[in-house]
Amino acid sequence: MKTIRGRLIMIGVLVVASIIALIPRNVTQRVIDPHSGRMKDTTVRRLPINLGLDLQGGIHLALEVDESRGPVPDCADAIQRAERVVRTRVDEFGTSEPVVQRQGRCRLIVELAGEKDPARAKGVIQRTAFLEFRIVDMKNLFRDVLPQMDGALKRAGVKSRSAAPSAVAQLFGDTSKAARDSATDANTPGVLSSLLFQGSMPGEFLVPEEQWPLVDSLIQRPEIRGLMPRGIDLRWGAAAESRSARAYRPLYAVDSRPIITGEELVKAVARRDQVTNGSIVAFQLGRRGARVFAQETARHVGDFMAIILDGKVQGQPPVIRSQIGANGQIELGTKPLQEASDLALVLRAGALPAPLTIVDERTISATLGADSIHDGVIAGIVGVLLVIAIMMGYYRVAGSLAVAALTLYCLFTLAGLALFGFTLTLPGLAGFVLSIGIAVDANVLIFERIREELVHGKSLRLSVEEGFLHAMNAIVDSNVSTILTALILYAVGTGPVQGFAITLIIGIIASMISAIFVVKTLFLIWLYRRPDMVTLSI
Amino acid sequence: MIRLFNNAKYDFIKWRRAAFSLTGAILLVGLAFLATRGLNYSIEFTGGTLVQFELAKRVETGAIRAALDQRGLHGADVYNFGSDTSYVVRARLGAAASEGDAGTQAVADSVSRALDQVAGTGQYQIAQRQSVGPKVGRELQGKALMAILLSFVVTMIYLAVRFEWRFGLAAVVATAHDVIATIAFISVMHLEVSLIVVGAVLTVVGYSLNDTIIIFDRVRENLRKYRRQNLYEILNLSINETLPRSVLTHGTTIATTIALLVLAGEVIRPFAWVMTFGIFTGTFSSIYIAAPVLLWIEKRWPGEDARGARTLGARSPVGTSAPQSGSSSVATSAPRTPQPTR
Numbered sequence: 071m072k073t074i075r076g077r078l079i080m081i082g083v084l085v086v087a088s089i090i091a092l093i094p095r096n097v098t099q100r101v102i103d104p105h106s107g108r109m110k111d112t113t114v115r116r117l118p119i120n121l122g123l124d125l126q127g128g129i130h131l132a133l134e135v136d137e138s139r140g141p142v143p144d145c146a147d148a149i150q151r152a153e154r155v156v157r158t159r160v161d162e163f164g165t166s167e168p169v170v171q172r173q174g175r176c177r178l179i180v181e182l183a184g185e186k187d188p189a190r191a192k193g194v195i196q197r198t199a200f201l202e203f204r205i206v207d208m209k210n211l212f213r214d215v216l217p218q219m220d221g222a223l224k225r226a227g228v229k230s231r232s233a234a235p236s237a238v239a240q241l242f243g244d245t246s247k248a249a250r251d252s253a254t255d256a257n258t259p260g261v262l263s264s265l266l267f268q269g270s271m272p273g274e275f276l277v278p279e280e281q282w283p284l285v286d287s288l289i290q291r292p293e294i295r296g297l298m299p300r301g302i303d304l305r306w307g308a309a310a311e312s313r314s315a316r317a318y319r320p321l322y323a324v325d326s327r328p329i330i331t332g333e334e335l336v337k338a339v340a341r342r343d344q345v346t347n348g349s350i351v352a353f354q355l356g357r358r359g360a361r362v363f364a365q366e367t368a369r370h371v372g373d374f375m376a377i378i379l380d381g382k383v384q385g386q387p388p389v390i391r392s393q394i395g396a397n398g399q400i401e402l403g404t405k406p407l408q409e410a411s412d413l414a415l416v417l418r419a420g421a422l423p424a425p426l427t428i429v430d431e432r433t434i435s436a437t438l439g440a441d442s443i444h445d446g447v448i449a450g451i452v453g454v455l456l457v458i459a460i461m462m463g464y465y466r467v468a469g470s471l472a473v474a475a476l477t478l479y480c481l482f483t484l485a486g487l488a489l490f491g492f493t494l495t496l497p498g499l500a501g502f503v504l505s506i507g508i509a510v511d512a513n514v515l516i517f518e519r520i521r522e523e524l525v526h527g528k529s530l531r532l533s534v535e536e537g538f539l540h541a542m543n544a545i546v547d548s549n550v551s552t553i554l555t556a557l558i559l560y561a562v563g564t565g566p567v568q569g570f571a572i573t574l575i576i577g578i579i580a581s582m583i584s585a586i587f588v589v590k591t592l593f594l595i596w597l598y599r600r601p602d603m604v605t606l607s608i
Numbered sequence: 609m610i611r612l613f614n615n616a617k618y619d620f621i622k623w624r625r626a627a628f629s630l631t632g633a634i635l636l637v638g639l640a641f642l643a644t645r646g647l648n649y650s651i652e653f654t655g656g657t658l659v660q661f662e663l664a665k666r667v668e669t670g671a672i673r674a675a676l677d678q679r680g681l682h683g684a685d686v687y688n689f690g691s692d693t694s695y696v697v698r699a700r701l702g703a704a705a706s707e708g709d710a711g712t713q714a715v716a717d718s719v720s721r722a723l724d725q726v727a728g729t730g731q732y733q734i735a736q737r738q739s740v741g742p743k744v745g746r747e748l749q750g751k752a753l754m755a756i757l758l759s760f761v762v763t764m765i766y767l768a769v770r771f772e773w774r775f776g777l778a779a780v781v782a783t784a785h786d787v788i789a790t791i792a793f794i795s796v797m798h799l800e801v802s803l804i805v806v807g808a809v810l811t812v813v814g815y816s817l818n819d820t821i822i823i824f825d826r827v828r829e830n831l832r833k834y835r836r837q838n839l840y841e842i843l844n845l846s847i848n849e850t851l852p853r854s855v856l857t858h859g860t861t862i863a864t865t866i867a868l869l870v871l872a873g874e875v876i877r878p879f880a881w882v883m884t885f886g887i888f889t890g891t892f893s894s895i896y897i898a899a900p901v902l903l904w905i906e907k908r909w910p911g912e913d914a915r916g917a918r919t920l921g922a923r924s925p926v927g928t929s930a931p932q933s934g935s936s937s938v939a940t941s942a943p944r945t946p947q948p949t950r
Contacts, residue, residue, distance in 0.1 A: 124875075132744065134743075188737070427741075428739070428741075429740075429741035429743055429744050430738075430739070430740050430741060430744045431737070431738065431739040431740075432736070432737070432738045432739075433734070433736060433737040433738070434735070434736040435733065435734065435735045435736060437733075437735065438660075438735040438736055441873065442873060442875060445871060445872050445873035445876075446872050446873070446876070448871050448872075449867045449868045449870075449871035449872035449876075450867075452867040452871055453863060453864035453867035453868065456860075456863035456864070456867060457860045457863055457864065460856070460859050460860050460863060461860070463610070464610050464612075464856060496804075496875060496876065497803075497804045497807055497876075497879065499872075500804075500868055500872060500876045500879055500880070501807075501811075503864050503867065503868055503872070504811070504861070504864055504865065504868070504883060506864055507857075507860045507861035507862075507863060507864035507865070508815070508818075508857075508860075508861055510857070510860050511818075511853075511857045511860075511861075514853050514856045514857050514860075515822070515853055518850075518852050518853045518856075521611075521852075522849070540829075543825055543829075544821065544822050544825040544826070547770055547821045547825055548817075548818040548819075548821045548822055548825075549818075550766065551763055551766060551767075551814065551817045551818060551821055552814040552815070552817070552818055554759070554762050554763065554766060554814075555759045555762075555763070555810055555811075555813055555814035555817070556814065558755050558758050558759045558762065558810070559755060559807060559810050562751045562752075562754055562755040562758070563751070563755070563803065563806075563807065567803050567804065567806070567807045570804070570807050571807075574811070
């Protein structure tokens with residue numbers, strides 16, 4: 071009786087602990103307030119089991135450092151710094167419990183549950199958001215070397231006819247091949263200079279929209295790079311501008327040295343311009359940044375200043391009228407306010423150390439997830455009912471004890487998932503259902519053993535005792551081997567498969583507790599209450 | 609009290625040649641399928657783009673395919689998924705005109721535009737979308753293979769420690785048979801090999817080992833208990849003794865996999881198929897592969913348990929019988945059976 075009491079107390083403790091682990095609790099979630107558009111905290115009452123993206127819908131992204139534009143020396147360090155920036159960004163993004171974690175050395179996993187706009191999420195996460203302010207080429211250093219550049223291109227054998235008709239040829243309205251050939255042979259217009267039209271300020275050049283890929287390839291050539299004046303870089307405008315019914319892409323020659331970068335920025339908010347009604351991002355610099363900015367702008371009064379974001383000049387560079395202090399703004403024109411607030415968000419979070427590329431992307435709608443849960447639960451219930459029918463039909467009373475233990479098994483497994491904060495995925499759900507079928511295996515082994523002992527003519531109590539004892543070897547060996555394969559699955563697998571492996575491992579441990587300890591206790595109670603029993607219903 | 613296979617005394621080992629021939633023939637057919645048709649890898653392994661969507665009404669898959677062709681997306685698979693109005697477009701890297709990471713995004717966009725045309729804007733719902741770069745796909749292929757091989761090594765070590773290396777080797781041979789048979793089954797059924805399916809194959813590995821270990825555990829015990837029985841008899845006896853357990857456990861496990869197969873939806877179905885098949889082959893191999901292979905190993909490299917294994921030829925020993933049950937005194941109730949001579 072004493073052992074029974076001790077065992078019952080243990081089971082009671084386990085059951086109470088499991089129930090406590092599964093009590094719905096208040097979880098704080100950050101959500102966007104639909105009225106004000108700001109982030110706010112809300113509390114939701116729910117079961118403390120995390121559902122995987124495949125069950126609740128959402129976006130899963132795997133990101134790596136983009137090395138298409140040149141190698142990145144230390145990707146692990148870059149990813150580590152990117153992780154911090156991306157986490158800051160997604161924390162403000164408006165999804166509950168976003169996941170940002172490193173996988174391996176050079177990969178970053180981002181999971182946003184319930185997010186419905188993948189394009190926007192990707193934009194916010196992937197944006198490098200490197201902001202810098204540079205003075206445009208006020209001394210026309212770039213324009214002065216254009217003739218030399220044309221000459222170098224000509225020597226390199228680049229002819230303007232290799233691409234679309236040149237600007238000069240277009241002026242004459244003559245696009246025939248012969249005319250184009252003569253136009254280049256007549257050596258009047260240069261290959262590069264003929265494609266650039268002087269803009270409204272020094273250092274600004276307009277390129278016809280359809281020609282800008284060509285010009286971009288020309289300025290990347292080593293001959294041209296070699297001739298670039300010291301201290302001058304070329305940067306494209308972010309968007310095409312239309313002048314007299316034609317679209318032009320502005321190209322700016324700017325100082326190589328930024329007067330200040332986004333690192334100094336402490337605050338950024340999106341709002342509408344009162345006068346033009348355009349979207350703007352107003353920002354504020356920190357104390358050190360503001361001092362540098364004031365000094366630099368004081369030196370450059372009357373100059374034009376390009377605001378460059380991720381290598382693209384934003385809008386037309388404004389002229390510096392007087393010394394500028396801590397506050398400034400970036401004009402986005404007619405773009406929606408949403409875009410401005412996303413830009414403000416990424417500027418606040420800081421720049422990524424290196425551009426990121428998406429190597430794996432998965433978007434699952436919430437309805438698909440809900441369907442999966444529904445189907446999985448139905449399959450689970452039917453599976454459990456079948457197992458109950460088999461066990462009770464075959465083993466009668468002993469079978470019903472096993473079934474009672476099975477309910478505890480389900481409770482323990484779910485509590486294990488909740489307690490360790492593991493995520494339940496669709497394969498995990500399947501693994502759980504499958505493990506119900508396997509969970510009774512230990513009981514089957516024990517019951518068969520007890521039957522054998524009974525057949526051998528042993529007494530009822532001794533048979534039960536030895537049945538449990540002798541079945542242990544087989545149970546331990548077989549379960550350890552299953553746990554080993556599940557561990558390998560966990561180590562090698564990713565996401566959903568890891569969820570499956572975890573569910574399997576927790577399930578096996580729970581089944582050892584329920585099938586051996588709980589069922590033994592139930593047997594002891596059964597034998598204690600029926601001391602006169604001569605045949606076992608097994 | 610219901611009793612299945614109570615006191616069964618089937619001579620399982622006698623049928624080992626027939627069983628080898630049968631499984632060999634089945635494996636040959638499966639491998640022929642594997643060689644000619646190969647495996648139907650999911651984009652998780654090949655890289656590429658998958659879009660699953662729900663239409664308001666039924667549309668011929670041909671119409672969707674034509675619209676995709678118009679958008680320059682050639683060679684994409686289009687098929688129904690689960691229900692009549694649910695479709696999947698799958699464009700593998702290399703198969704489609706897309707290459708590289710940027711390509712997968714372009715594919716997703718052209719699918720959306722093709723759907724705008726076929727079904728009308730807003731007449732469809734994207735249920736899920738997945739784009740996998742080529743690098744990730746290659747990594748996964750390596751990892752899946754690694755996982756299976758690693759599980760073999762770990763199991764062999766574990767069994768070598770708990771039993772003896774001969775038992776470990778026999779169990780791994782049986783399990784390798786199951787893996788090959790399962791992969792052949794996947795090929796014959798043309799199931800999509802996704803991460804979940806690889807997980808199922810590994811679960812089959814675990815399950816089959818589990819089953820083999822239960823029998824071997826009994827073999828180990830009987831070897832100690834019946835000192836005069838030869839290995840052939842011990843193997844048969846052990847299989848027969850564990851037969852009721854095998855039937856019961858497979859019954860409950862099959863019940864759950866069939867519930868998954870029928871009710872758990874399209875995503876889990878390949879997993880459920882593999883598990884259902886794997887349970888059958890796992891049971892078969894524990895009895896007809898693991899035990900005879902152990903016998904064969906003990907014959908080639910006799911260990912201390914190789915009683916009579918060396919003398920075993922094509923014929924089974926005369927008068928194979930399980931020792932009388934119901935008696936606790938071991939030696940007297942198990943008369944030494946005469947060994948056949950070659």
